[in-house]
Amino acid sequence: MSWAEIYSAFVAGERSLSLLTLMADLRILVAVAFVHAVWQRSLTVATLSGFLAAAESGITASLPPAFTPVVRELCPSCTTSSFGTEVPVWILVVVAAMLCNAVALLDQNSDTSLGGDGHHGVDESTDALLPTTERQLGYLLATLSGYTLVITFLSIGIVSSPFVEALPNINWRTAGGLGLCALVFYEFVTTKAGFSLAALAAVVWHTSFAALQYDTALSEFLVPTATLLTISAVGFMYSKSIEFTRQRRRSTHGSQPRDGA
Incomplete structure (x- = not known):
């Protein structure tokens, strides 16, 4: 099959x-x-x-x-x-x-020769100057949930690896797969990819509900995973929506003509 x-x-x-x-x-x-x-x-x-x-x-x-x-x-x-x-x-x-x-x-x-800061890819320059408490809270919650998931998967993979063998019920292939999952989660969390995390959360929720039909520990493992993925995805998307709204208001107010002009 x-x-x-x-x-x-x-x-x-x-x-x-x-x-x-x-x-x-x-x-x-x-x-x-x-x-x-x-x-x-x-x-x-x-x-x-x-x-x-x-x-x-x-x-x-x-x-x-x-x-x-x-x-x-x-x-x-x-x-x-x-x-x-x-x-x-x-x-x-x-x-x-x-x-x-x-x-x-x-x-x-x-960028160094031009006086730049050398940071690219993810815009983190505004993180220290955010006036919106809700956006800061959303990013904090999303980051904590995401990195908790990364650390959990990586820890389980390490302790169940052939070098430690603290969890003999998890073979080395599954341990390697958990380590790769941790790497994937880390990529999406560190780049604040809310939509990618949301897609992963949807897949894991679907599998979690299907696993409830069986008397196994699989659903007990997948449900917390899906929950953390959902919290991280919602936090990043909510924070980005607040930032988008703030930037749109700035551009709207900046395009309005001044009185007496």
Whole structure:
């Protein structure tokens, strides 16, 4: 049975699932988080993803035939076909991570020479000068909930790893999956990606309700996860909506002509 068929049976109450089964396609979520990290120039996640991809070389990607001459020079061992050239994914991820760090370094040097502060990707310059208490409270609540989730997943993954083995009921694959989940959550929380967190929360809530049909601890684990994801998503989206309203009022008042003009 495919993962989709297993999950459909799980939702219908015909088959229980383990935590490892739920994280079977975690690489898709990790790929989304990596693209998001490169887009937002989140260097920590981009660099960690590069190291993780370098350790996993079993997945390949097919590049279009137009890239075949260049790929043959850079990677003579890569196989080619009529569909294109198959390149190990870890090479692409490592190259993307290196380019992301290089661009950020060049931008930082450029801003330093121009008197800039060198911060890009996430606008944090207004966080220390916010006049709106509600926005500060929303960000604080969202950040605390998100990082609590990150620390929890990472801690469980570490104590259940083969190096510690404090939780023998969680195997090393599940422990690694929990660590990857922590990395994904960290990317979305540190970049204040409220909509991405909301999408994750919706998926986890759906799985949580389905898990209530079974007498397992899976729902006891998923419900708090979905709750923290929801709090973090709502906090970030609420704070951004307040900031958007404040900026719109400023622009509206600034565009009004002055008396006597």
